[in-house]
């Protein structure tokens with residue numbers, strides 16, 4: 001549904017907990033295989049005195065997983081995001097604002113109604 005051409009699927013960090021298989025059906029949650037789901041852009045920011053770290057993932061998630069993930073990322077940002085002047089005044093407020101947008105998008109997604117097993121996994 002999105003008009004932009006951002007490459008789907010792979011998060012910046014494999015350690016963030018999302019499965020790495022490509023999500024073929026965009027309407028199914030990549031975390032629990034339920035639908036409907038939608039792509040969310042979720043950010044996390046870590047600020048240090050001299051440098052900043054931006055983490056951005058674009059998982060396809062249902063309402064429940066999306067809400068949970070946005071809140072988890074935001075919580076970590078609230079803890080880790082303030083430790084530098086740029087982070088404090090610019091990067092972290094931006095990250096939190098964008099996560100609020102993602103949270104609203106997740107909450108607007110209808111509750112999960114159906115489950116589809118991932119297909120194409122080697123058997």
Ligand SMILES: [Zn+2]
Pocket residue numbers: 029030031032033034061062063064065066
């Ligand atoms: Zn889900």
